[in-house]
Amino acid sequence: MNQFIMPIFSVAIPEMFVLSMACIILLVDVFLKERHRIVTYILVQSTLVIAFLITLTQYREYPSPIVTFSGNYVLDKLAVLTKLFVFTVSFFAFIYARNYIKDRNIASGEYFIMGLFAVLGMQVMASAYSFLTIFLGLELNTLPLYTMIAMWKTSRASTEASMKYFVMGALATGLLLYGISLLYGVTGSIEILGISNLMQQAMNQQQLVMVLALVFILAGIIFKFGAVPFHMWVPDVYQGAPTSVTLFISSAPKIAAFAITMRILVEAMPTLTVSWQQVLIAVSILSMFAGNVMAIAQTNIKRMLAYSSIAHIGYTLLGILAGPHSSQGYSAAMFYIATYVIVAAGAFAIIAILSNKEIELDKLDDYRGLNTRNPWLAFMMLLLMFSMAGVPPTVGFFAKLGLLEALVEAHFVWLAALALLFAIIGAYYYLRVVMYMYFEEPKSSVAGAKISMSPGVLAAISVNGIAALILGLLPSGLIDMCRISVA
Template sequence: MNGIGFALPEIFMLVAALVVLLVDLFLRQHSRILTYMLTQAALLAAALLVYGNFADGPARQVVGDMYMHDYLSSLLKVMALLLTCVIVVYGRKYWSDHQEAPGEFYVLVLFTVLGMMLMVSSTHLIVLYLGLELMSLSLYALVSLLRDDSRATEAAMKYFILGALASGMLLYGISILYGLTGSLELLAIAEILSHEGSAETVPLLLALVFLIAGLGFKLGVVPFHMWVPDVYQGAPTAVTALIASIPKLATLALLVRLLVSGLGNITSDWAQILMVLGMLSIMLGNLVAIAQMNLKRMLAYSAIAHMGFILLGISTQTMDGNSAALFYALVYVVMSVGGFGVLILLGQAGIDAETLYDLKGLNKRSPWFAFMMLLLLFSMAGIPPLAGFHAKLLVINAVLQAGHLVLAVGMVIMSVIGAFYYLRAIKMMYFDEPDDSTPLKWDLEFGLTLSLNGVWVLVIGLMPSFLMTVCVRALDAKHLL
């Protein structure tokens, strides 16, 4: 396959998004099922294109050395595309409950995924930045889809303003890096910085601070977390599920590309910053989540804590730590999407389920989906033998092996404290009487998708070795430049 052929999934996704946009213009409200079907077909076809050309050998730079074809990018693209298929299924039920069928939702979802695909494969800082902005601008628009909802409008404005500030910081860091090295290609930057005396300058450290600040906002870690609870609460629940998943995978890829591959020669500097941000995120996220009675805000602060674990994994500067962070990210996004799927299930007749009280008596209303939520919450809490337990164990072990005993002990303590708010939600599901005894409504597609979402957490927890092997291989030196 020639160089441009490796970018075929991205080219296909761009064409598919434009086709869905044009077709939707000519459809009436009741005919928008076609938009949904075209979106799902586009996502599945793109996933097949990526899988058909899965990078199983050494990493390669193609398309003018601006595009990386490696195992990591292929893995994250397939995962993101399949997760987006799940989110679109949840989104269809959400908009049906609200008696709306916005074609813009499906088009913007496709553009969001396209931006993510560009981000994970880019080795050129300008292309990387363009992918980030494409994804971010699509998300800003998605948050404000409920035009008559003041909370959604407020959340979109906060997200846009703070996101623009973070993008400016990232771009400023890139400009400083370019001024120091004269190159925008990550591998060329790494080679230039490898020369003796080039890696310990004040301007380089300044560039590093701006880069980490920009990426920290996208991950939603302390102290760049101020947008997370408001956006999670104000955005439509189907959009919140998207925000909680795809951007996390894309930003993890950026951290690996920028810090591990591009700035690996100043590892000690960025590792210390990530350690501080990671531990602060775990502490603040878990402690503040205890005080939340709004379920979406609770999951938002929970996300901040989970992102702290990922940062601490990368900060170890070891292969085990990096692969543990990747494993954690893949497990977390599935758990998070499933949790918001249950919230969409509980929301009926255009009324969103947002508070912990909406979970009361779920076991009496639907024992099966109460069990699915039980699996998801137990996994988030790190209860064995679910996938979340292995994710936390791998990261804590990597931190311990790197010699950071105090950090490892702190992570264990905060994990125990954080289990409280998950157990409180489970207690409400199984031991409280429901405030609303209205039977839950769902179609076969939604029920099957949500069930598979929950069962996946259990299956990976019982057989984690396959996903662990995949993560180690994705970050192996032979498959990652």
């Protein structure tokens, strides 16, 4: 048995703070009257802000990585930056959710508390340094998500989406666990550091077991990301879930999933680089192809964005697979996923804002002539769609550019050409939305409908849309942060 070393508790203060606040808010919420429910919301949001500030101080305080809690926890730049992104994106997701769930009689107290639990799960994922904590973090992240989808009880579609997500998620977790058990069987360790050391000394014939373990673990990760061939749940869940939950699922958890992918593939399995590179090449090509091509055929904008998210995950994986041969592969992938989730959250937020009590405005036709109904929202949607398509000067252009540069540097020129081809196919359906908004008349059924949003939501969506532009004009700061975090 290993000698026990007292953990450095101070590095885990953000987790402890969020955990304590989640429990306190849970108790406060019980004693609140229905009309004072806003207190829960304010408490949750201030928890996120304070956790953000605490994590920000850690960024300067701990310049070198710290592994503690007996090798279960790591605090490095990747963990800190991932957490900062998670807090920011979740903060926005909760602002957008407030009115949306109020209109649909979704229990608002529990909604935000479950959201906070999910944020805690993502924090655990970001700092996980053993397969045990990776698994627990993943579960703590997804369990509240299943619940948040099912909370809209009057909608059959969202109950179905929740059930589908739950069953498929359980299957993926089973695959992941089976892979981890094989890896444990062959190395006798579940810590990232231990596995990476033991794998370098492993005998030749044990390589095969490791490759099989890798296949199962990758299947689990790819499911969580939602890439081909484990993408079947994405469109159904994104469409069926309440839009406020869709925007949450499509944003923050993807960054946390990126962090654990980096830990598992890059830090734990550098010896199997060739194997996982081959798998990722196939997965990313199929994802970009299926995502972009299927998205064209959709008439529902939530479903269209779901397929587009599959394609974007494909691009992110390109960065990871270029990483071993290129100095900027990992940072390009991180920049890509970080900016994608900002843009995706904004796009789903606009759907949530436009939908009102009676109807969900999630058909593509509902966006015809949005410019005449609300020019500012239409302009925000334009920025977000341009960014997804990769049109300069929005941030999506620089994200794609960085990836292509990394691919060329890693001598995957053919892959870069394919990525570019799929990006051009993808541009069609993003620009179609822009065309509908600006060059067509609104449908008669929605032309008169008022678009109402609170000043807070207006501010949030404006910040979100402008961020897609500003980050595109001045991307260097964020790129540098990503580069430092994965160095």
